[in-house]
Amino acid sequence: MINTFFYTLGQGVKNVFRNKWFTMASLATISACLFVFGIFVAVVFNVNHIVKTVEEGVSVTVYFNEDVEQERIDQIRELVTRRPEVYRCDFISADEAWAEFSKKLGENAEGFIENPLEGSENLQIYLNDVSKQGELVGYLETVEGIRKINKSELTANTLTGVKAVVTYVSVGMIGLLLAVSIFLISNTVTIGISVRKEEINIMKYVGATDFFVRAPFVFEGIIIGLIGSAIPVVVLYYLYNAAFAFLQSNFAFLNDFISYVPASDVFIYLAPASLLIGVGIGFFGSFFTVRKHLHV
């Protein structure tokens, strides 16, 4: 039995070299598919990250009644900060507000000599999830001492929409690529093994059990799957870091509002997923394809 195990393993390894054509074709197919898959996963991760960053920049601004004291403002800030949907809450004094606003106005602000926004101290509330804006505003309306809640409904809705589209497209694309990859790889494995149908038949005619015939093919499949999925992961890792470095140095000004996901954060998911797909298809592909030819 131990004997058979090592024989089987040995034959699996030998098969990899015996059928150079098939090995090359399968390796190439697996690598190519998982390479494309990996690139998309990386892009999707980053796009989602960027959307998330933008989302965190959307704020609700709260203005206070004229008679409200700083103490009450601090109290409100405290209350708001505690809410789960709130990511951060900043107090902006009237002077800070004007400084900020005049930046937005750009050269238009030159016309003003004194702060036109006197008495406009406010709270800038940043959310975890823009779609929760309505909820927060509902709460704020019950809080005493607030004169006005300034929310950008359009921005929030747009962002929610963009997020939804990005999510749809991301999930759709990754799902599609995954499906196509699995399909193409199985296809190649199936052809490759069908070519060896005769070999399988002969083994059966001579009296080999299904297990004995199949095991080397399954080992072969696993080996090819493992190598075929490891290659693109390694290549992608270096490529990712290179692209990262390239973007940061060549489009430096984008760094202000775009930050990239570090390689490790992507590959902690991508690497095991790729290996699982490669090895999984290698295993199941050869397992089921060989089975078709065993019944003689």
Next chain:
Amino acid sequence: MINTFFYTLGQGVKNVFRNKWFTMASLATISACLFVFGIFVAVVFNVNHIVKTVEEGVSVTVYFNEDVEQERIDQIRELVTRRPEVYRCDFISADEAWAEFSKKLGENAEGFIENPLEGSENLQIYLNDVSKQGELVGYLETVEGIRKINKSELTANTLTGVKAVVTYVSVGMIGLLLAVSIFLISNTVTIGISVRKEEINIMKYVGATDFFVRAPFVFEGIIIGLIGSAIPVVVLYYLYNAAFAFLQSNFAFLNDFISYVPASDVFIYLAPASLLIGVGIGFFGSFFTVRKHLHV
């Protein structure tokens, strides 16, 4: 000779049915690859279209010296409009400017009773290509009567950057998918024909010329390439229109600032490209693969 031609053609068609396995595998591979390729081309077309739309919304604003007359303003407008990098040039009176600006300020504008932007009539200049902003500004600085040129360097640079990144990523992705598709399809064709190496050898041993052996395979390749590339084009066409309708009805608010490329504009490029790839690989793939086995 005519005889041979029809025989060859007939054999090509028969081959398609004779090697059902190979035909199915090749068709599936071609279709799957070109399907993914097509989806990406469609997405890239739309992303580029959106970037273009956004680009056209970026403007340079020109303010005039206080003593400048309306006549001179019209003259300047005329001059500017003629420039090649200018897409559109609108005159905004002071009242219009304030109306517009107070919209931007949102509720902040409530504090103002009279137009604080008196004397700020201006020209809004929209460009064909944001990266030409610098050029335009250089020109405007030479024009008499202009007090101030209000350009958003940050926006222009950002957009130029985003455009560059989108272009890089688009071209990269499409190139990558194209290369991978061609590679995978050739791979399948190569395996499929190598399986029939023996058949090819026998024909040669019996005295068939290279042409006589090869022609049916080449026909077969072309037929499979044609069908395999037509399928995804048709499927994608319907899918595209469905996705289009879905996005427009479910994310209606996006329609304000996003418009999609109509199917016809995408498919006028995509359909011939796909067919060319399919038929091309069908032809060259079988041509060169058969050649390898002819020298016996």
Next chain:
Amino acid sequence: MAEQEKEKKKKSRKGGKDDSKYVIYLEGVNKAYSDANGVPALMDINLKIKRGEFVFIVGDSGSGKSTLIKLLLRELTADSGKVVVNDQDLTKMKHAQVAKFRRTLGVVFQDFRLLKDRNVYDNVAFAQRIVLKSEKEIRKNVPNMLSMVGLAGKYKAKPKQLSGGEQQRVALARALVNKPTILLADEPTGNLDPRNTNDIMKLLEKVNENGTTVVVVTHNRDIVNTMQKRVITLKQGVILSDEEKGAYIDD
């Protein structure tokens, strides 16, 4: 030895009184290929072969000899009738049992059926590996077997690098290496010169003397006429004659 006895016991349990002394027992067997326009390849075949017999099957090209052999190893199943080999009813056999059954046979196929991408040694060793022999035994038995068929020097060659007759002898070596209880040989000397043919026939006789039931399909009149064994003649799917110490019948 002990194993053989065990097997005998099993036999008497399973088989009926009548067929237990026969290692091959066919009763009213019919077989038609589905794609042969209903022309049957074998019709109403009744055949009993005792343990230890040496039987020639002869007949014209296309008379059904290979079809008969294929029925005996369950490559094909009969359309009707009873096929019992080594006390196993092949018409009722489940897929899982087939492998075990075939290991009791040694088969030389008319088209050799060697594993193309393995060399001569591995082709023969394969038969030993499926019965889970140890590597040590394999390293002893295989070279022995190869020298018996005169191929000791070719053990490293792949089938493609062998002459027709050499391939045929590899197929024979593979069939014999496990010392099967039944040897089915379909035209085992078709590609062999008279001298090699003689050597092979002597080998088969020796194998037969050691207890193996031997069934040989052949077209070689000389051999059949000189060896004086039982001869079954097929003609267009029916048994034309079945004679002890028979001769090749020319019509």
Next chain:
Amino acid sequence: MAEQEKEKKKKSRKGGKDDSKYVIYLEGVNKAYSDANGVPALMDINLKIKRGEFVFIVGDSGSGKSTLIKLLLRELTADSGKVVVNDQDLTKMKHAQVAKFRRTLGVVFQDFRLLKDRNVYDNVAFAQRIVLKSEKEIRKNVPNMLSMVGLAGKYKAKPKQLSGGEQQRVALARALVNKPTILLADEPTGNLDPRNTNDIMKLLEKVNENGTTVVVVTHNRDIVNTMQKRVITLKQGVILSDEEKGAYIDD
């Protein structure tokens, strides 16, 4: 007829005085397979076969008979020496000329080499198609040829659906259908019963009488001894004997 004359003229132009009357002319031919540890398959072969001869090539399994046949159809090329067939020097032949040359031959391969996915008719018709015969002629010639080898009823069958002997006869039909100037048959009756073997041999004699040079590799002692033709005996890659009206040599 006219074509034959033209060919004769070509011959006298191309070939030397000495070899022009020989359709097969081998001089000092050596051939060793690269993966056979340097053991040569053929050594210093000198062989002249005249137009219209009928020659048997015999010898032990592995003595180099098939190798010799493969040299004659340029499946293999000689390592050294001269191989002239149909006035073409095969050692110097360019790839583009090979197809045209092979069309003048008819070859029965030891392993048949039928096109697996075409039926019997198409396999035989293929040989006619490559010489650009019209469909009308093909529809007349192919059934004719098939009934000559006794396979008229099997024209629709695929090779897998044929018995060993039937496949062999399809291979022969394909080799003969173009009325080749030389027929090379490697073991054309290895899978045939004596009666079929006789029929085939008669057919080959008839073909020979019509002007085709016939070279047959065989192990069939009876046939060689009764037919009284030229016999070339190979042994371990060298020509052991070459006799007119020879017999099968047993050592």
